[in-house]
Amino acid sequence: MRLFPQTLLCSLAGTALAPAANAVGTLPEAPINDSASNRAQRYNIVYIMTDDHTMQMMSCYDRRHIETPNLDRIAADGVRFVNSFVANSISGPSRACMLTGKHSHANGFVSNETSVFDGEQQTMPKLLQQAGYQTALIGKWHLNSTPTGFDYWKILPGQGDYYNPTFIQMDNSRITCKGYVTNIVTDLSIDWLENKRDPQKPFCIFIHHKAVHRDWLPELKYLPLYEDKTFNLPDNFYDNYDGRPAAAAQEMGILKDMDIVYDTKMHLPDSNTPLTATYRALIGRLDTEDRKRYEDFYRPITEDFYRRNLKGKELAEWKYQRYMRDYAKVVKSLDDNVGRVLDYLEKKGLLDNTLVVYTSDQGFYMGEHGWFDKRFMYEESMSTPLVMRLPQGLKARGDIRQLVQNIDYAPTFLDLAGAPIPADMHGVSLLPLLRGEQPADWRKSLYYHFYEYPAEHMVKRHYGVRTERYKLIHFYNDIDVWELYDLENDPHEMHNLYGAPGYEQVTADLLQELHRLQEQYADPIEAELQGKH
Numbered sequence: 248m249r250l251f252p253q254t255l256l257c258s259l260a261g262t263a264l265a266p267a268a269n270a271v272g273t274l275p276e277a278p279i280n281d282s283a284s285n286r287a288q289r290y291n292i293v294y295i296m297t298d299d300h301t302m303q304m305m306s307c308y309d310r311r312h313i314e315t316p317n318l319d320r321i322a323a324d325g326v327r328f329v330n331s332f333v334a335n336s337i338s339g340p341s342r343a344c345m346l347t348g349k350h351s352h353a354n355g356f357v358s359n360e361t362s363v364f365d366g367e368q369q370t371m372p373k374l375l376q377q378a379g380y381q382t383a384l385i386g387k388w389h390l391n392s393t394p395t396g397f398d399y400w401k402i403l404p405g406q407g408d409y410y411n412p413t414f415i416q417m418d419n420s421r422i423t424c425k426g427y428v429t430n431i432v433t434d435l436s437i438d439w440l441e442n443k444r445d446p447q448k449p450f451c452i453f454i455h456h457k458a459v460h461r462d463w464l465p466e467l468k469y470l471p472l473y474e475d476k477t478f479n480l481p482d483n484f485y486d487n488y489d490g491r492p493a494a495a496a497q498e499m500g501i502l503k504d505m506d507i508v509y510d511t512k513m514h515l516p517d518s519n520t521p522l523t524a525t526y527r528a529l530i531g532r533l534d535t536e537d538r539k540r541y542e543d544f545y546r547p548i549t550e551d552f553y554r555r556n557l558k559g560k561e562l563a564e565w566k567y568q569r570y571m572r573d574y575a576k577v578v579k580s581l582d583d584n585v586g587r588v589l590d591y592l593e594k595k596g597l598l599d600n601t602l603v604v605y606t607s608d609q610g611f612y613m614g615e616h617g618w619f620d621k622r623f624m625y626e627e628s629m630s631t632p633l634v635m636r637l638p639q640g641l642k643a644r645g646d647i648r649q650l651v652q653n654i655d656y657a658p659t660f661l662d663l664a665g666a667p668i669p670a671d672m673h674g675v676s677l678l679p680l681l682r683g684e685q686p687a688d689w690r691k692s693l694y695y696h697f698y699e700y701p702a703e704h705m706v707k708r709h710y711g712v713r714t715e716r717y718k719l720i721h722f723y724n725d726i727d728v729w730e731l732y733d734l735e736n737d738p739h740e741m742h743n744l745y746g747a748p749g750y751e752q753v754t755a756d757l758l759q760e761l762h763r764l765q766e767q768y769a770d771p772i773e774a775e776l777q778g779k780h
Contacts, residue, residue: 256424256425256426257414257422257423257424257425258422258423289379289380289449289663289664289665290449290600290601290602290638290640290663290664291449291450291451291597291600291601291602292380292450292451292452292601292602292604292660292663292664293451293452293454293588293592293601293602293603293604294451294452294453294454294604294606294656294660295454295456295585295588295603295604295605295606296342296345296453296454296455296456296605296606296607296608297455297456297458297459297581297605297606297607297608298338298387298455298456298457298458298459298460298607298608299338299459299460299461299607299608299609299611299621300458300459300578300581300607300611300632301607301610301611301612301613301627301628301630301631301632302610302627302630302631302632303613303627304459304574304575304578304611304613305318305319305578305632306318306319307319307322307323307327307634308327308329308632311479312478312571312575312613313473313575313578313579315578315582316582316586317582317583317585317586317589318581318582318585318605318632318634320586320589320636321585321589321603321605321634321635321636322634324636324637325603325634325635325636325637325641325643325644326634326635326637326643326644326645326646326647326680326681327633327634327645327646327647328633328634328635328646328647328651329646329647329648330630330648330649330650330651330715331606331630331631331632331633331651331652332629332630332631332650332651332652332653332693332695332713333608333609333610333629333630333631333652333653333695334350334351334652334653334654334693334694334695334696335350335351335357335695335696335697335698336609336610336621336622336623336624336628336629336695336697337358337359337609337621337622337697337699338359338389338460338608338609339356339358339359339362339364339389339390339391340356340357340358340359340362340698340699341608341609341653342356342388342389342390342455342608343355343356343362343364343390344653344654345371345608345653345654345656345657346364346370346371346372346396346657347368347369347370347371347654347657347672348371348654348655348656348657348658348669348672348673348674349654349671349672349673349674350654350673350694350696350768350770351696351698352696352768352769352770352771352772353671353673353768353769354368355368356390357698357699358698358699358702359389359699359702360699360702360703361699362391363390363391363392364390364391364392365392366392366393366394366395366396367395369669369671370395370396370657371396371656371657371660371661372384372395372396372397372451372453373395373396374661374666374669375396375451375660375661375664375666376396376398377666378661378664378665378666379448379449380448380449380450380451380664381398381399381444381445381448381449381450381451382396382397382398382399382450382451382452382453383397383398383399383400383436383439383443383444383450383451383452383453384397384399384400384401384402384452384453384455385400385401385402385432385435385436385439385452385453385454385455386402386403386407386432386435386436386453386454386455386456386457387402387403387406387407387455387456387457388400388402388403388455389403389405389406393419397453399417399439399443400417401414401415401416401417401435402414402415402455403415403428403457404421406457406460407428407457408428408457408529408532409427409428409457409458409464409529409577410427410428410464410529410530410532410533410537411423411424411425411426411532411533411534412424412428412431412457412532414435425534427466427467427580428456428457428458429456429457429458429466429577429580429581429583429584430466430580430584432454432455432456432457432584433454433584433587433588436452436454436588437587437588437591439452440452440591440595441591449664451660451664454588456581456584458577458578458580458581459574459577459578459581459607459611461510461619461620462509462510462526462529462573463510463570463573463574463576463577464529464530464573464577465573465576465577465579465580466576466577466579466580467537467540467541469576469579469580470540470541470544470576471544472572472575472576472579473571473572473575473576474572476572476575477568478567478568478571478572480564480567480614481613481614481615481616482739483615483616483617483739483741484563484567484614484615484616484617485560485617486616486617486741488616490742490743491730491743492726492728493706493707493709493722493726493728493730494616494623494625496705496707496726497618497622497623497704497705497706498703498704498705499612499618499619499620499622499704499706500617500618501563501566501567501570501614501617501618501619502562502563502566502617504704505566505570505619506520506522507566508520508522508523508526509522509523509525509526510566510569510570510619511566511569511570511573512526512545512548512549512569512573513545513548513549513552513553514526514527514545514549515549515553530542552565563617567614570613570614570619571613571614574613585605588603589603589636598636598638599638599639600638600639601636601638602635602636602637602638602641602663603635603636604633604634604635604656605632605633605634605635606631606632606633606634606653606656607631607632608631608653609621609628609629609631610626610627610628610629610630610631610632611627611628612627612628613627615627615739620704622697622699622704622706623697623706623709624695624697624709624711624713624718624720625740626734626738626739626740629695629713631653633651635681637681641678641681641682641683642682642683643680643681643682643683644683647680649680649686649689649690650689650690650691650692650693650713650715651677651680652674652693653674654672654673654674655674655675655676655677656674656677657672657674658672658674658675658676659674659676659677659678659681661676662676662678663678673768675690691714691715692712692713692714692760692764693712693713693714694710694711694712694761694764694765694768694770695710695711695712695713696709696710696770696772697709697710700724707722707723707724707725707726707728708722708723708724709721709722709723710723710761710765710770710772711761712757712760712761712764713734714757714760716733716734716735717731717732717733717734717753717757718730718731718732718734718740719731719745719754719757719758719761720732721761723772723776729745729746730743730745731743731744731745731747731750731753731754731757732744
């Protein structure tokens with residue numbers, strides 16, 4: 248099997264595409280028998296992170312919608328975390344939590360729109376470097392700064408592009424590569440593993456995909472995929488947000504907020520909106536032949552859509568099907584490329600000495616509550632998939648049920664590397680769980696804080712605590728609303744129990760735990776709010 252099936256064509260930005268000097272697609276077949284020289288005394292780490300990939304669209308978690316056989320391989324050969332969560336469900340802040348092992352208020356990156364990541368601060372990649380590891384980052388960065396702590400990096404500017412993407416290189420030059428971004432990020436990652444690392448040293452590579460971010464542009468070969476599939480509506484697709492004013496105030500509804508051109512690709516030549524202009528620019532990155540292939544696919548769908556003139560529920564459900572199909576197509580390419588990385592590691596004899604981690608920067612709504620996007624502390628966006636293929640010596644297998652959070656990744660990787668874990672990190676090492684241990688003192692609650700408002704999708708600022716059974720949320724800033732959910736009896740969070748008779752003690756206990764966590768992590772928000780009153 249060829250591990251480098253795609254000829255990677257790249258050029259300096261603004262010039263014609265041409266074969267790169269070290270085109271990944273022209274690399275020789277990877278040798279099989281070099282595992283001894285590549286195997287270090289310490290575990291290697293391959294960290295694969297996607298954007299907006301949710302548990303509902305990963306078949307080792309949920310088999311209702313699609314199959315993801317390569318992602319499932321990771322869980323089958325290791326562990327699946329079934330209570331995995333983020334500390335702030337938005338891309339840049341989530342990445343900052345991962346890199347620092349700290350909540351957003353402590354690492355300083357609280358919002359995509361107002362923050363710049365302070366690269367001078369302590370980060371897990373820097374500490375791995377100090378421990379003798381090689382570090383590399385390829386793909387999405389999205390922290391409004393230059394990466395630090397990496398021996399090698401090649402990043403997408405901003406959100407990046409699905410088609411013929413541009414990358415920023417370490418000398419700050421820009422290079423444009425021909426092809427589909429998920430394939431190219433994988434090509435560049437395997438190229439680093441094959442040609443740019445020192446095989447005598449342990450390594451940690453961060454493979455950060457743009458997928459599955461809005462606006463879900465599929466790889467061209469998968470355009471027809473899922474077109475004959477009808478996805479079932481979530482039971483709460485038509486949520487009326489009764490008793491939940493913060494949930495009612497958002498701007499992320501499939502019916503009212505999903506753009507008919509930008510999101511569902513129903514483009515007419517005379518369309519004239521800012522999102523239409525953005526959409527034209529995105530598909531305009533395709534060359535003439537590929538652009539024709541793309542437009543030939545969508546034209547009959549578009550003509551049929553405008554001919555039907557759908558309204559109300561019919562329109563909402565039509566948009567839902569288009570959304571699900573496009574999202575699923577993008578996941579298909581992602582799953583293919585995870586398989587390529589696993590196959591490479593296996594062929595090189597690296598799997599037995601490498602921890603392979605797959606996760607996303609947060610979850611996503613696939614029509615639950617009538618929504619797309621994330622941001623809320625509700626389950627679909629606070630949760631995130633986390634599966635790990637374990638190397639020899641780590642004995643855990645199957646499901647891990649303890650509460651874990653993305654602030655735990657940094658201390659885990661340091662612990663695995665034999666490096667000290669700084670006392671100021673908020674996260675805890677997952678290594679005992681990976682060894683199959685059941686620590687009696689494992690955490691019983693998680694803290695969450697979302698800051699990005701007013702901003703796109705208009706989700707109110709809020710913070711809260713989640714335990715194994717309950718969740719307490721406080722929405723603040725231009726609103727003062729509390730919500731309480733019994734996740735055992737109301738897993739879809741439809742019934743706000745805050746102030747309901749019989750829940751006084753539960754509420755008091757959760758408030759006490761919330762305040763304890765805010766004190767533990769030194770989040771000043773409640774003192775700030777009290778100072779404003």
